Amino acid sequence: QVQLVESGGGLVQDGGSLRLSCAASGRTFIGYTMGWFRQAPGKERAFVAAITWSGGRTDYADSLKGRFTISRDNARNTMYLQMNSLKPEDTAVYYCAADKGPWTGWAQIEYDYWGQGTKVTVSS
Numbered sequence: 533q534v535q536l537v538e539s540g541g542g543l544v545q546d547g548g549s550l551r552l553s554c555a556a557s558g559r560t561f562i563g564y565t566m567g568w569f570r571q572a573p574g575k576e577r578a579f580v581a582a583i584t585w586s587g588g589r590t591d592y593a594d595s596l597k598g599r600f601t602i603s604r605d606n607a608r609n610t611m612y613l614q615m616n617s618l619k620p621e622d623t624a625v626y627y628c629a630a631d632k633g634p635w636t637g638w639a640q641i642e643y644d645y646w647g648q649g650t651k652v653t654v655s656s
Contacts (some may be wrong), residue, residue: 534558534645536628541650544618548654552613558637561585565636566604566611566642570624570652577627579638581613582654591637618654625649 540552554566567582581592590602599618604611609652611628629643636642 536630536645536647538626538628538647538650539600539625540618541652543653543655544655546618546620546654548618549614550618551615551654552615552626552628552650554611554613556609556611556630559585561606561609561630563632564575565627565631565633565643567631567636567638567640568602568611568626569629569640570622570626571649572621575638576622579640580626582637583611584635591623593638603635607645615652618652619650620654620656623654625651 535557538553544550563585568580569577571577572577575579579593583590583602583604598615601614627649628647629642631643
């Protein structure tokens with residue numbers, strides 16, 4: 533059974549940093565696109581970032597470019613999201629997702645597997 537488990541969320545002050553992790557298990561993820569999405573209170577889930585299997589291609593939501601960095605360690609079956617200069621509007625539940633396709637990007641409907649989410653709260 534495929535399982536994605538996020539960790540690293542928590543409470544941080546405005547301007548702080550956090551690194552989220554997504555550990556994948558249950559099958560090989562060779563060739564899979566992986567992505568991060570987030571759902572703020574009262575809003576729909578939205579795209580954050582995505583990365584190809586090789587890490588050679590990444591994409592970010594426009595508003596997050598320069599502050600967030602996605603990466604992955606395939607030997608550890610783990611994906612990361614480094615979040616810097618956090619703002620209160622970054623408060624959300626962050627989800628990781630995986631898709632069999634070589635490049636899925638922001639199209640969350642295409643992702644096959646989802647984690648349960650990790651909560652990030654940025655205080656002002």
